[in-house]
Amino acid sequence: MAVQTAETAPPAAAIPVLGPAFKDALIAGLIALGLFGPLIGFETVIIDGALGLAYRPSLLAIMVGIIFFGRLLLNLTLWSPNRKPSTHTGPTLFDRAGTFIGPGVKPALLAFAVLFPAIAIFSLGGLNESRYLIDLGILILTYVMLGWGLNIVVGLAGLLDLGYVAFYAVGAYTYALLATSAPINDFFAGLFGATFWANWAFWICLPMAGIFAGVWGMILGFPVLRLRGDYLAIVTLAFGEIIRLVLINWVDFTNGGAGIASIPRATFFGIPFNAGPDGFAALFGLPFSPMHRIVFLYFVILALALLTAFVTVRLRRLPVGRAWEALREDEIACRSLGINTTTTKLSAFATGAMFGGFAGCFFAVRAGFVSPESFTFDVSAMILAIVVLGGMGSQIGVAVAAAVMMGGMEMLRNLGFLTQIFGNDFDPSLYRMLIFGFAMVAIMVWKPRGLVSTRDPTIFLKERKAVSGDLVKEGHG
Amino acid sequence: MATSPANGLPRWEADPILIVEHLFMRFGGLIAVNDLSFKVGRGDITALIGPNGAGKTTVFNCITGFYKPSEGRLILAHGRAPTPGEIAEVTRIGERSLVGRDAGVFLLERMPDYLVSGGAKVARTFQNIRLFTGMTVLENLMVAQHNALMAASGYSLKGLFGLPGWTKAQKAATAKAEYWLDKVGLTDRADDPAGDLPYGAQRRLEIARAMCSEPILLCLDEPAAGLNPRESLELNTLLRAIRAEHGTSILLIEHDMSVVMEISDHVVVLDYGTKISDGTPQAVKNDPRVIAAYLGVDEDAVEEVEAELHLDTNPTGAGA
Numbered sequence: 001m002a003v004q005t006a007e008t009a010p011p012a013a014a015i016p017v018l019g020p021a022f023k024d025a026l027i028a029g030l031i032a033l034g035l036f037g038p039l040i041g042f043e044t045v046i047i048d049g050a051l052g053l054a055y056r057p058s059l060l061a062i063m064v065g066i067i068f069f070g071r072l073l074l075n076l077t078l079w080s081p082n083r084k085p086s087t088h089t090g091p092t093l094f095d096r097a098g099t100f101i102g103p104g105v106k107p108a109l110l111a112f113a114v115l116f117p118a119i120a121i122f123s124l125g126g127l128n129e130s131r132y133l134i135d136l137g138i139l140i141l142t143y144v145m146l147g148w149g150l151n152i153v154v155g156l157a158g159l160l161d162l163g164y165v166a167f168y169a170v171g172a173y174t175y176a177l178l179a180t181s182a183p184i185n186d187f188f189a190g191l192f193g194a195t196f197w198a199n200w201a202f203w204i205c206l207p208m209a210g211i212f213a214g215v216w217g218m219i220l221g222f223p224v225l226r227l228r229g230d231y232l233a234i235v236t237l238a239f240g241e242i243i244r245l246v247l248i249n250w251v252d253f254t255n256g257g258a259g260i261a262s263i264p265r266a267t268f269f270g271i272p273f274n275a276g277p278d279g280f281a282a283l284f285g286l287p288f289s290p291m292h293r294i295v296f297l298y299f300v301i302l303a304l305a306l307l308t309a310f311v312t313v314r315l316r317r318l319p320v321g322r323a324w325e326a327l328r329e330d331e332i333a334c335r336s337l338g339i340n341t342t343t344t345k346l347s348a349f350a351t352g353a354m355f356g357g358f359a360g361c362f363f364a365v366r367a368g369f370v371s372p373e374s375f376t377f378d379v380s381a382m383i384l385a386i387v388v389l390g391g392m393g394s395q396i397g398v399a400v401a402a403a404v405m406m407g408g409m410e411m412l413r414n415l416g417f418l419t420q421i422f423g424n425d426f427d428p429s430l431y432r433m434l435i436f437g438f439a440m441v442a443i444m445v446w447k448p449r450g451l452v453s454t455r456d457p458t459i460f461l462k463e464r465k466a467v468s469g470d471l472v473k474e475g476h477g
Numbered sequence: 478m479a480t481s482p483a484n485g486l487p488r489w490e491a492d493p494i495l496i497v498e499h500l501f502m503r504f505g506g507l508i509a510v511n512d513l514s515f516k517v518g519r520g521d522i523t524a525l526i527g528p529n530g531a532g533k534t535t536v537f538n539c540i541t542g543f544y545k546p547s548e549g550r551l552i553l554a555h556g557r558a559p560t561p562g563e564i565a566e567v568t569r570i571g572e573r574s575l576v577g578r579d580a581g582v583f584l585l586e587r588m589p590d591y592l593v594s595g596g597a598k599v600a601r602t603f604q605n606i607r608l609f610t611g612m613t614v615l616e617n618l619m620v621a622q623h624n625a626l627m628a629a630s631g632y633s634l635k636g637l638f639g640l641p642g643w644t645k646a647q648k649a650a651t652a653k654a655e656y657w658l659d660k661v662g663l664t665d666r667a668d669d670p671a672g673d674l675p676y677g678a679q680r681r682l683e684i685a686r687a688m689c690s691e692p693i694l695l696c697l698d699e700p701a702a703g704l705n706p707r708e709s710l711e712l713n714t715l716l717r718a719i720r721a722e723h724g725t726s727i728l729l730i731e732h733d734m735s736v737v738m739e740i741s742d743h744v745v746v747l748d749y750g751t752k753i754s755d756g757t758p759q760a761v762k763n764d765p766r767v768i769a770a771y772l773g774v775d776e777d778a779v780e781e782v783e784a785e786l787h788l789d790t791n792p793t794g795a796g797a
Binding site: 311315318320326330334335341468472 | 541591612673
């Protein structure tokens with residue numbers, strides 16, 4: 001723990017601040033002018049069908065002014081040499097708040113997740129009105145689940161995987177291909193009746209999607225076992241792209257870029273959500289609403305996400321989970337203790353991939369349509385960002401990060417109020433990624449090890465003490 | 478200690494636990510270990526010493542499977558000393574090991590590192606401590622019992638559902654970890670991260686962790702490096718206790734001669750990858766080749782030593 005010596009140091013004579021601060025701000029402003037000049041100062045416009053340049057000196061002046069005065073203000077206040085350094089030692093206010101409310105966070109979040117559809121319906125005054133919020137909840141929970149799945153590989157085992165979307169795709173296509181397969185449909189039609197496969201396909205394919213994705217995880221894991229760090233990341237990235245390109249180009253099998261449509265929808269354990277006499281609404285005596293299916297899907301993904309969390313928490317306390325974390329800490333020491341690093345790495349890949357497969361299967365049944373466009377590198381990057389932002393290895397951090405990232409991205413779509421400031425031709429959605437990027441940089445500066453940077457020990461003798469993130473390694477292979 | 482009462486042979490000859498035969502390790506053109514043969518006695522504390530760069534750690538890495546030797550045979554004997562017939566048999570059939578009811582022969586050069594530890598029961602520590610710094614002291618000791626616990630957890634299936642068999646195994650493993658924590662005096666720090674321990678405690682924890690994997694041969698790479706005299710003394714006591722209470726044979730690399738001469742039954746001296754001396758600490762201490770290798774004496778001193786040596790046999794040969 002760093003000991004602050006500021007209190008014991010003699011009070012230094014006030015150092016002149018205004019001059020240097022002004023000079024520093026001027027330099028920053030000149031750099032900003034140089035950078036923003038070409039970027040903001042010029043605008044390409046079409047003049048009489050030809051490309052021309054327009055000039056925006058006022059906007060440029062505003063931007064440079066923000067940099068200059070912002071820097072000056074910081075120099076005079078936060079960064080001033082006369083400012084007394086913080087003499088506070090020990091946990092920060094935030095950490096203390098964390099330990100105070102910490103035990104209540106998980107049950108509270110869980111209760112909120114379970115009650116979310118009800119809250120949405122009551123606050124918005126109706127099933128149909130709440131559709132947007134519940135859809136958003138489904139999206140967030142899908143990413144929570146994907147984050148928890150990838151957390152096993154990246155957070156626990158320390159294997160940097162940039163191609164996680166491949167397993168998501170394998171799960172989605174497993175369901176899409178099996179559920180729309182005519183021979184399988186005919187086979188079950190002969191055995192149990194014509195609608196059997198359409199009604200039960202999801203529940204039968206869900207475990208299969210997980211198994212297929214897990215097997216793919218192992219297949220992809222084998223060649224990359226000997227790679228570490230950056231090299232591992234590049235090869236997993238390549239695998240993610242390979243899967244997508246195969247899906248695009250193997251037209252006979254996957255229908256190529258056109259994708260697979262009219263995939264059977266989810267059923268309430270065999271009871272379809274339709275307006276017919278055998279439908280969910282009729283059997284439960286409710287007026288028919290398409291929202292029943294959406295709310296049910298919400299609870300399906302919630303259950304899947306909770307299953308992921310439960311299995312991960314359990315596995316962490318088992319020898320295999322401890323071996324994953326030990327592998328992240330020191331692979332050579334693992335081998336000296338008789339741990340087979342090959343099977344340990346493969347089990348981490350396979351387990352993480354399995355949950356990706358479950359999530360993919362859910363994605364296919366929710367959308368009713370899959371195409372390779374849904375499985376680009378962006379998705380991998382987003383999931384990895386969620387894991388890193390949440391704090392590697394932390395369940396609750398990843399869940400919060402997923403909610404913040406996906407929810408925040410959606411919020412940024414609704415920046416309508418900004419048009420009142422910047423005028424009607426201002427399109428706020430264009431700035432979505434910029435604001436998102438700023439937010440990520442800010443959080444990483446503020447909390448470099450993620451939102452939850454401490455590690456929870458898996459076993460204790462007398463007292464459970466969180467391990468500081470400084471001691472926990474990120475893994476390198 | 479070192480001599481067997483039966484036939485007057487030193488124990489490493491009568492009942493070896495590890496036989497190193499004609500070990501070579503080449504890295505490109507560099508020969509790090511050159512035709513090294515020695516034996517480690519069962520229940521002995523054997524020290525492998527030599528000047529810096531003599532190839533000691535390379536020998537360790539070969540024994541523990543981290544390097545595949547260029548040539549040579551490394552025989553580990555469980556139970557009793559193997560007969561030449563048994564060794565010839567396991568070598569001929571091309572297997573990694575031949576395990577009978579009362580004895581087992583393992584050819585370490587054929588095994589990957591995790592099997593040397595998990596199967597042949599050879600544990601090791603490292604010259605630069607390799608603890609799982611982000612895990613607690615107790616967790617470090619639990620990871621060391623991975624293979625036993627993995628089987629008890631039904632390869633995670635039983636453990637996932639918390640079946641009683643697994644819970645019991647976990648309790649037993651924790652008890653064993655507590656035993657070793659007590660042994661190395663770290664019970665109070667059990668729930669602290671291993672990276673927070675002071676250096677000497679980290680060294681002791683690494684030994685405890687190795688012992689939690691229940692080895693029959695414990696290989697320690699410079700266990701006393703960086704310890705103060707009091708800690709060195711504690712280490713001697715600990716190693717003696719390990720040998721006395723668990724019957725674990727110990728092979729150690731050490732530069733601290735107070736440790737080596739104090740506790741070892743048998744010393745093997747390496748220089749430039751070859752063995753220059755092998756015997757009891759007393760015999761080795763007085764071996765002029767060892768003195769020359771260690772002190773790096775100049776020409777005159779070598780002549781003096783030689784003169785002294787040859788005084789009895791060849792009185793006129795001094796300085797010739």
